[in-house]
Amino acid sequence: MxxxxxxxxxxxxxxxxxxxxxxxxxxxxxxxxxxxxxxxxxxxxxxxxxxxxxxxxxxxxxxxxxxxxxxxxxxxxxxxxxxxxxxxxxxxxxxxxxxxxxxxxxxxxxxxxxxxSENMVTFPGWTLPGVIGAGAAQTMMNLHGIQPGKKILMLGSGNVGLVVSFQLLQAGCEVVAIVDALPRVGGYGVHASKVARCGVPFYLSHTIKAVEGKDKVTGVVIHQIDERFMPIAGTEKHFDVDTVCMAVGxxxxxxxxxxxxxxxxxxxxxxxxxxxxxxxxxxxxxxxxxxxxxxxxxxxxxxxxxxxxxxxxxxxxxxxxxxxxxxxxxxxxxxxxxxxRQGMFAPKNRGKKIEKTDEGIDISTNLLEKGYVADDEIERFPGVTHKAGVHPVIECTQNIPCNPCQDACPKKCISTGDNITYLPFVKEDAECINCGMCVASCSGQAIFLVDEDCGDGTATVTLPYEFLPLPQEGDKGYGLSRKGEKVCEATVVSVKSVKAFDHTNLLTMRVPKEYAMKARFFKKAEV
Amino acid sequence: MERIAEHPILGAKEKGREVEFTFDGQRLKGFEDEPIAIALKANGVMIHRYTKKEHKPRGIFCAIGRCTDCVMVVDGKPNVRTCVTPLKEGMDIRTQDGVEAAEMKEGEGA
Missing domain, CATH: 3.50.50.60 (FAD/NAD(P)-binding domain)
Known part of the structure; x- marks a missing residue:
């Protein structure tokens, strides 16, 4: 011994x-x-x-x-x-x-x-090859370099479900939907938003009815559930998938x-x-x-x-x-x-419905129900301000303990105030030098650099981009909304990748100026 | 399923040397010391075993050695967790049926 x-x-x-x-x-x-x-x-x-x-x-x-x-x-x-x-x-x-x-x-x-260890939920077909835990997906793609599947449905909208969904997109997989039995997105809104803007739809108050396939997963049917978690007849929706991923706690x-x-x-x-x-x-x-x-x-x-x-x-x-x-x-x-352990996701607040931020601002209901902040909600958050020239637009709308943004700016433009969970705001007197450090340092990928009016009817939007292939200067495509829908034409003005950004590339796209506050992602036109 | 050639954050993955192994008698290739389950997945194998009572297929589920859904017969030894067992040159990997190797069809076998 x-x-x-x-x-x-x-x-x-x-x-x-x-x-x-x-x-x-x-x-x-x-x-x-x-x-x-x-x-x-x-x-x-x-x-x-x-x-x-x-x-x-x-x-x-x-x-x-x-x-x-x-x-x-x-x-x-x-x-x-x-x-x-x-x-x-x-x-x-x-x-x-x-x-x-x-x-x-x-x-x-x-x-x-x-x-x-991971929790599981059962449904007809849950034992079929192709139904996996979210941890398994992470293990396959991030440790062993293999795609868990081509088309994947994620069950669970907590931080694990959201983070793994984003990682699946980074691994080149398609995420057809994020489904959760609860009526509200469980994880950080910023995690939901970065997935939503890539076009992944959220189905809250939904669960899996059955997974289809004989020897392996070939499809999945979800249905809506009521407040007592009972299925609502006639709400079934089918997806062709080869993988169902569970992130249920x-x-x-x-x-x-x-x-x-x-x-x-x-x-x-x-x-x-x-x-x-x-x-x-x-x-x-x-x-x-x-x-x-x-x-x-x-x-x-x-x-x-x-x-x-x-x-x-x-x-x-x-x-x-x-x-x-x-x-x-x-x-x-x-x-x-x-x-x-502060903020709205603190252990002490688990299960509580929080309707206002610490600052007294109404939480975005669209964010909780669909995974992204609606155009008519975004303006009420303190990080979203307007001014001439390039300036940061901080779409951070929930009180979470996080503050790298305020240290990132060499000009000290951004502050989260006295408390790490407060929503960041842009200081009025500080001058943005368009360096992009805030965009790259935001773990929630919620900061954009926007020039709302370039003087020629266009605007530029700089966004964090962590996918391959990396678009190139001059590439033409579309500006996607926070929901991930094509809303306008967009051209890539520049793509910056420096060591300090740690693999978060900064993509700047030019869009018509009326989309300066609407376009939040770039999708290259298919040739 | 496809291996990720280049990952936006992780870059290109370092792999072991390429080795040959057999799956139910069929010659396949994988990389040394990666989990057997990963090599099989890269070759499109989804079914690792069949359950004893109902003969239902099972494959990778947790991928970290916890659930035992992915067990197979490896070099004659049943119940080997393929998701945490490193692949070696010449391994004989067989679909498990209950607790033994599934019978191979006519004409198969090394």
Missing amino acids: KRYEVIIVGAGPSGLSAAIEAAKKGLKVVVFDENEKPGGQLFKQIHKFFGSKEHHAKIRGFKIGEELLQEADALGVEVILNATVVGLYSDKEVNVKIGDQIHHYKGDTVIIATGA LSPMSQLLKMAGCEMEDNPKRGGQVPIVNEYGETSVSGIYAAGDVSGIEEASSAMIEGKMAGVCVAEYLGYIEKEERDAELKIFEKDLDSL
């Missing part, structure tokens, strides 16, 4: 962050992970993260994964892969299956950072904690069976901590902070640091975590 000061289960964002903090304090750390590669789900996350600088905002998930691994490695953290922890006991003994053998370890402390993988005798509870706000923990993740069993999704479904940024907290706590538990030092560090982490 081998002994470690800290045994961490799970080498995802939370487990690695915990390992880093504990190792920094001088503890001997081992991390077990059942997978062949470390990083958990981070290496499938190719979008830019939300949050603030402290939360790795505007850095893509897989880059954060690389950074964590390097840091853990430099600190001498031992990561053992292909190692499935199959047993955890109250005296912190750990059984690990490696190959065909069960190995026995003893931890002075244990941090469980096992994350979550996550459940904490808390079995090991239960096995160890930690007090558990069923908490729908946390996503299911979770351990009862104090504010730093300590369970009812002294020396066993939980961090990340296993103690409540959130996202990678908060999971990393929870991991750090657990790492600092075990250091104090084992006497490597004084209580005062621990408390001082925890205070900083708590502040970080608290800032992430």
Whole structure:
């Protein structure tokens, strides 16, 4: 039996962050992970993260994964892969299956950072090859470089469903629809909008009636449901698809904690069976901590902070640091975590219907019901202003904890005010130099640079563009509306791709000036 | 299904060397150390196994080794999770029927 000061289960964002903090304090750390590669789900996350600088905002998930691994490695953290922890006991003994053998370890402390698993819903045909989890889609396209399908229907409009839909488009797949049983889009409006403007329709209050096919998926039928989730006859709609993707929530993988005798509870706000923990993740069993999704479904940024907290706590538990030092560090982490748990999508607001922003502005109902802000709604948000010459138009309409835009502008044009969740606005006296940093840094791809009147009856719109093939200067095509419909002719004026934009290309298109506030995407004309 | 030649964020994927393997006796190509399931998918294979009682087809579902829907008979060993098992040169991969290899049709086989 081998002994470690800290045994961490799970080498995802939370487990690695915990390992880093504990190792920094001088503890001997081992991390077990059942997978062949470390990083958990981070290496499938190719979008830019939300949050603030402290939360790795505007850095893509897989880059954060690389950074964590390097840091853990430099600190001498031992990561053992292909190692499935199959047993955890109250005296912190750990059984690990490696190959065909069960190995026995003893931890002075244990941090469980096992994350979550995907939920599923069943319908006729759900077991057919071609019905997959959203995680499977991400794994196939972002890790293994293969398209999950050609024509795909996404079930679920939470952040996972929206983000994966966008990634499917980036992988060259067609997303025929995003379907959700709930009457409102579950994820961030900005995630919905970037998919909607590519022309993906949303069907809220709809669910799958059946998936068709004998040996594999050949089609899918959805139907509308009423407020009691009962199908409404005659509302069936058929799509030819080869793949149906499910993104219907996550459940904490808390079995090991239960096995160890930690007090558990069923908490729908946390996503299911979770351990009862104090504010730093300590369970009812002294020396066993939980961090990340296993103690409540959130996202990678908060999971990393929870991991750090657990790492600092075990250091104090084992006497490597004084209580005062621990408390001082925890205070900083708590502040970080608290800032992430603000806004309308905060865990405390889960399930609540929010109708106004913190600023008192009515939330766009069209955004919640169809995935995009309607033309007659957009003007009421503070980031949407008009002035002569090129200026940013910030279509950020919900209070979410994110502020890279205000640091991005070298001229300090943009501010989110005192609170990270406030809607960004454009400062009146500041001068836009058309550098595009705000457009590229907005994780929600919600900032556009617009010159509403170029003097010749045209306007220019600069938008973030993350698809291939990349359009070229002079390409002719169409301006697409926020809904993704062709609304006008458009010509590409320039395409900027610089390193600082981190693969977000800035496409500037010229449109008739009456479409300056309507055209938000470019589609090349088919030759 | 098609491999992504160049991805707008990830660029071109680094692959292992090309290797040959057999699927139900048929010679196919894939890249070394990619999951077996990915190599099969690239070759258009969707059905990995049939259920024992009702003989219903199953394929990739979770792709991370959790659901066991994609298990196949690999080099004579049944219940191998193909989504997390690296492909090797010369592997003998067979559709699983219940818990054993599906019978091959006349004329198939290596």
